[in-house]
Structure formats: structure tokens, C-alpha cells
Amino acid sequence: MPDAARFAGRAAIVTGAARGIGAATARxxxxxxxxxxxxxxxxxxxxxxxxxxxxxxxxxxxxxxxGQRLADAARAAFGRVDILVNNAGIGGSKPLAESDDALIDRFIDTNLKAVLRITRDLLPLLARPGGRIVNVASVFGEVGHPGTTAYAVAKAGVAQFTRQLAGELAPEGILVNAVAPGVIETRMTEGHRQNPYYLRAVLAPTPLRRAGAPEEVASVIAFLASDDASYVAGAVIAVDGGWLAARHPPREA
Ligand SMILES: NC(=O)c1ccc[n+]([C@@H]2O[C@H](COP(=O)([O-])OP(=O)(O)OC[C@H]3O[C@@H](n4cnc5c(N)ncnc54)[C@H](O)[C@@H]3O)[C@@H](O)[C@H]2O)c1
Structure with a gap:
């Protein structure tokens, strides 16, 4: 449950905050x-x-x-940053054979390179000690899932970036972690959630047998951004109803 004082006095940046997981996290x-x-x-x-x-x-x-524009805005608004949530991302990628250069560039630029660049440009503003970076990866970056190649490769990069940066920044008192959502009810998955392949391959084998709500990811991001996660660094936490752990279809199927 929300604790009205948990982040009192802290300054946070959430990218991709117009809707979905980012809006739920900002709220x-x-x-x-x-x-x-x-x-x-x-x-x-x-x-x-x-x-x-x-x-x-x-x-x-x-x-x-x-990244510099964001750093300028954060400096003007807060002077420093306690929490950075790298959430902005695009979905809808394709198998490699159908991925032209523009599609590959779009996914790698938005879902991976932007995360590195923005984080780098905000580093001088991050609170030391006490800073928190939470990246939004994906279960599709953790295991192979045919058909979403550029997306999955970018998200695997976000997970590895999280581990890499955790080692670089923990000695300075900045903790870096990630969440790897499964199927969450946002605009990004609107089309997929009616798609028979997606239902069979992802939703049916989700042990909780339902998609997640954006707020169920936001609460884990908030945990990782909080003092309760003071000994967690470089973790990529699945928020997926158990899909990664079990991936089993209903027994009758
Ligand atoms: N919904 C899911 O099932 C799911 C699963 C795994 C990971 N994710 C990840 O969660 C994050 C949030 O996705 P969501 O499901 O809330 O999707 P969404 O489409 O509802 O929201 C994504 C937000 O990011 C913004 N955005 C996209 N490109 C941007 C850019 N270049 N610059 C600034 N903002 C940009 C969009 O405008 C939008 O507001 C993404 O990184 C996504 O890959 C989502």
C-alpha cells in the first residue's frame, strides 16, 4: 500500500509517463x-x-x-535527481527477416541507446549516496521469444546495462535495478491481447492466468526506488505473473 511519506523530499524522473506503466509509476x-x-x-x-x-x-x-535537455530540465526543476525511471519504450517489433534497417534502428535507438545516453547525461545530478535508477526491461529480454527480435535484443541490452551499471555505481551509493514485465494491460499490448498466438504463447502459460495492471509494475518500481531495497543492486525482477519461472499451459490444454 502507498506510504504517503516514503519519497518525501525526493525528486524523480519518469520517462514514458504519458500513459501505461510510466503514468502509473509517476502517480x-x-x-x-x-x-x-x-x-x-x-x-x-x-x-x-x-x-x-x-x-x-x-x-x-x-x-x-x-539527455542534455532532460538534465537541464531536471537541474532547473530540482537541482538534483534521487530517482530515475527509464521506462519509455516502443513495442510491435517483427521477426528478423521482416525487419528493415529503419525498424532495427528505431527499436535499438529508443529502447536501448536512449536508456544509456539519458542515464549517462543524468549521472552528474544523481544523489550520492541514495540515488536510484530503475530500468524497465522485459521478459522477452530474458528468454527467446520468436517474432520480436529487435525489441527483445534491445530489452536484453537493458537488463545487461542494469547489471553493468550496478557494479559501476553501487560504490558511489547509487543502486541500479530493473523490472522485467510480462503481459501488462497497456496500449502497447492492446492488439496482442486479442492475438491467438500471443494468447497461446504468453497469456495461457502465465501461471496467474491473467495480464497484469500497470499499477502492479509501478509498485515494484517504487519498491526498487525506495529505502526498502537498500541491499538490492543489479537485479532484474520479473513482474510477470510467474511466466518466466514456469511457462506452463493450463493442464487441460
Ligand atoms: N505492456 C507490457 O506488457 C510490457 C511488457 C514488458 C515491458 N514493457 C515495457 O514497459 C515500458 C512501458 O510500456 P507500456 O506498456 O506502458 O506502453 P505504452 O505504449 O502504454 O507507454 C509507453 C510510453 O512511452 C512513450 N514513448 C515511446 N517512445 C518514446 C520516445 N522516443 N520518447 C519519449 N517517450 C516515448 C509513449 O509515448 C508512451 O507514453 C516500455 O519500455 C515497454 O517496452 C511493457
Whole structure:
């Protein structure tokens, strides 16, 4: 349950905050006392910022210079950053044979390179000790899942980036972790959730037999951003209803 004082006095940045997991995370951090800078390429991010009493920045995280623009905005708004949630991402990738250069570039640029660049550019502002970085990876970056190649490769990169950076920053008192969501009910999965292959391959073998809500990912992100996770570094926590652990279809199927 939210604790209104858990993030009191802390400054947070959430990318991809216009909707879905990012909006739920911004709301959760704000409900627990954080001041939140909500970032998204969709101008609707203003609505999330208004709902959480925070600030909005319309920004394409993959654009050249995006990290510096974000650092400038964070410096002006807060002076320092306690929590960075790298959540912005795109879905809908294809098998490799159907992936042209533009598609590969779009997925790697947005879902992987932007995470590295933005994090690097915010490093000087991160609180030491006490800073927290939470990346949003995916179960599809943890095991092979044919058909989403560029997406899965980018998300595997985010998971490895998390482990890599955890080792670099923990000695400075900054903890870096990630969540790997399974099927979550957001716009990204709207189409998939009606798709027979997706239902058979992902939803049916999810032991909890349902998709997750964005708030069920946001609560784990909030845990990783909190003092309760003071001895957690470099972890990639599945938030997937058990899919990665078990991946078993109903017995009658
Ligand atoms: N929904 C799922 O089942 C699921 C599963 C695993 C991982 N994820 C990851 O969770 C994160 C959030 O996804 P979601 O499900 O909430 O999807 P969503 O489509 O509802 O939200 C994604 C948000 O990111 C923003 N965004 C996309 N590209 C951007 C860019 N270049 N610059 C700035 N903002 C950008 C979008 O405008 C949108 O507001 C993504 O990284 C996604 O890969 C989602």
C-alpha cells in the first residue's frame, strides 16, 4: 500500500509517463511524496504531470541531445535527481527477416541507446549516496521469444546495462535495478491481447492466468526506488505473473 511519506523530499524522473506503466509509476511515486518530472514524446504527458502535481517535459528520448535537455530540465526543476525511471519504450517489433534497417534502428535507438545516453547525461545530478535508477526491461529480454527480435535484443541490452551499471555505481551509493514485465494491460499490448498466438504463447502459460495492471509494475518500481531495497543492486525482477519461472499451459490444454 502507498506510504504517503516514503519519497518525501525526493525528486524523480519518469520517462514514458504519458500513459501505461510510466503514468502509473509517476502517480505512485507522487502519491508517496516524490516530486516528479514526467517525460514523454506525447504531449499528453501534461495530464500525468497535472494529476501528480509534478512537472512535464515533452521530449523524444531518442532524439540527439535528449539527455542534455532532460538534465537541464531536471537541474532547473530540482537541482538534483534521487530517482530515475527509464521506462519509455516502443513495442510491435517483427521477426528478423521482416525487419528493415529503419525498424532495427528505431527499436535499438529508443529502447536501448536512449536508456544509456539519458542515464549517462543524468549521472552528474544523481544523489550520492541514495540515488536510484530503475530500468524497465522485459521478459522477452530474458528468454527467446520468436517474432520480436529487435525489441527483445534491445530489452536484453537493458537488463545487461542494469547489471553493468550496478557494479559501476553501487560504490558511489547509487543502486541500479530493473523490472522485467510480462503481459501488462497497456496500449502497447492492446492488439496482442486479442492475438491467438500471443494468447497461446504468453497469456495461457502465465501461471496467474491473467495480464497484469500497470499499477502492479509501478509498485515494484517504487519498491526498487525506495529505502526498502537498500541491499538490492543489479537485479532484474520479473513482474510477470510467474511466466518466466514456469511457462506452463493450463493442464487441460
Ligand atoms: N505492456 C507490457 O506488457 C510490457 C511488457 C514488458 C515491458 N514493457 C515495457 O514497459 C515500458 C512501458 O510500456 P507500456 O506498456 O506502458 O506502453 P505504452 O505504449 O502504454 O507507454 C509507453 C510510453 O512511452 C512513450 N514513448 C515511446 N517512445 C518514446 C520516445 N522516443 N520518447 C519519449 N517517450 C516515448 C509513449 O509515448 C508512451 O507514453 C516500455 O519500455 C515497454 O517496452 C511493457
Amino acid at each position: 505512485r511515486l507522487a502519491a508517496e511524496g516524490a516530486r516528479v518530472l514526467c517525460v514523454d514524446s506525447d504531449p499528453a504527458v501534461v495530464e500525468t504531470a497535472t494529476a501528480c502535481g509534478g512537472e512535464a517535459l515533452a521530449l523524444d528520448v531518442a532524439a540527439p541531445g535528449a
